[in-house]
Amino acid sequence: MKKTLVSALTTALVVGAASTTFAATNPFSDVPSDHWAYDAVSQLAADGVIEGYGDSTFKGDKNITRYEMAQMVAKAMAKSNVNSTDKALIDKLAAEFSDELNNLGVRVSNLERNADMVKWNGEARYTYTSKRDKSATDTKVNDDELLFRLEPSAEVNNNWHVNARLDASTDLSKDSDKDNHGSSQDAQVKLKRIWADGQYGNTNVKLGKLPMQLDSNLLFDDEISGASLTTGKDLKLTLQAGRFDLDGDTNNDSVNAAAGVKDDTANMQSVGLQYGRNKLSLGAAYHHLNSDTFKYMSEYRDGSTSDEAQIWSVNGRYAFDKNVALGGSYAENAKADNYKKAGTVELDYKGAEPANKGTWGIYTAYRHLGQNVALDPSYDGAWAGTKGWEVGTNYTIFKNTVASVKYFNGEKLGNGKDAEKLFGRVEFKF
Structure with missing residues (x-):
């Protein structure tokens, strides 16, 4: 040496x-x-x-x-x-x-x-969905979406970066370039996220319009305009506060209907603990939201109305080896009287790696998504107000090209009528 x-x-x-x-x-x-x-x-x-x-x-x-x-x-x-x-x-x-x-x-x-000063990542992706809801007026809905996404990241100094997300999408079946022509589709480029990200040892700070930092799968598949702080190594504490657009890109019919009557933007404060080491991950969180939208949500409360949601959640995941993992999460809204519980259990085997051609994965899950707590779940199969089984697979066709197929079969929580959805996607990542 x-x-x-x-x-x-x-x-x-x-x-x-x-x-x-x-x-x-x-x-x-x-x-x-x-x-x-x-x-x-x-x-x-x-x-x-x-x-x-x-x-x-x-x-x-x-x-x-x-x-x-x-x-x-x-x-x-x-x-x-x-x-x-x-x-x-x-x-x-x-x-x-x-x-x-x-x-x-x-x-x-x-x-x-x-390369590290300014990085541009992104994807072009095609998504097809076929949804069957026996309780809806239009029981059969198909959707063809082509989305283009850019995600730049610029280095400010050794501790800070600025990140953003820009999206534009179009409906292939209608060949339309008009705004909002489909399910939350928008042909014009929109700034979906922009936040400053600071890293100091084991402490991370985010400021701006940033990804939801807690319960982003079961409860909130969206952004929050505000700030978050996460600190710790194996045991992480996260604090988050800001404004949350309940009716952003949600698949929750109850929220959508109420938001059309009253302002849907909620004040939100969250705190969470997450432990992860080796094969085991455990966590818990609490979220407080207030918005007049909750007063107008169907069957939110039996008696007097409330403009609040008080949601607590727990989650866990165990990896048996590098290929097999079992995970689950549960949440409940203490302010709601009906459809106030949500939970999921999922078994995963492997998973497609975009950089490695030929890699693949499969999963099976049972989901129960009460619409008064799972305000905006991220699952591509099950949606808010349903329960049932979901299966899926993904495969890396070529380097940075991933195909996914998912199928959900279940029922609506309110009336027990059949609900199912077929989901397919091809992603070209760059």
């Missing part, structure tokens, strides 16, 4: 003497203790991609130099069999320590070095 250090130092001096400018960052200076690279390297170490630097003494409990960090990154770059998540971490580390890697003889192109 001493010979390697001497060789690298000599190379750095020669390069510095031959250049008109000398790199401002000393390769032998310590990487600050709160730098994001420590978490990234720890994750790679946990996944078995790297074992440390030099004599393999890295344990994540002491500061190391930029040169030592670059050694670990170089080893990670030499690995060929890594998953897409680890590959993204390696690319980000390579961009950060590109000067040190160049001194080690590991080539990093200018494009790679600058």
